[in-house]
Amino acid sequence: MDGDAHTPPRAAIDPSRECPDCHEPWLRPANLPGRYRCVYCLHRFELTSVCPNCGEHSTIVRMSSTAILKCNHCGESMLQPI
Numbered sequence: 001m002d003g004d005a006h007t008p009p010r011a012a013i014d015p016s017r018e019c020p021d022c023h024e025p026w027l028r029p030a031n032l033p034g035r036y037r038c039v040y041c042l043h044r045f046e047l048t049s050v051c052p053n054c055g056e057h058s059t060i061v062r063m064s065s066t067a068i069l070k071c072n073h074c075g076e077s078m079l080q081p082i
Helices: none
Strands: 027-029 035-038 044-047 079-081
Touching: none
Parallel strands: none
Antiparallel strands: 027 035, 035 044, 044 079
16 A cells, blocks of 8 residues: 555645744634634734734634734734734
8 A cells, every 4th residue: 555645635834824923834723713823933912903013903803714814904914922
């Protein structure tokens, strides 16, 4: 038997889930809505509704797996360290 025949396909790395601290693509949702943890550097972040860069307010969908983590106005991260 060939060992590669039973290897599950690798999941694609989502570049939009880049850690704001270490910039590695290992940001994952935590067990609380709106919270994220980098599995590379282990820093924790919270999704905010006000951009820390430009102050633009944005409606956030905390329970969605497709949550937008960047500001629609300036493009900066909406994640704040906890």
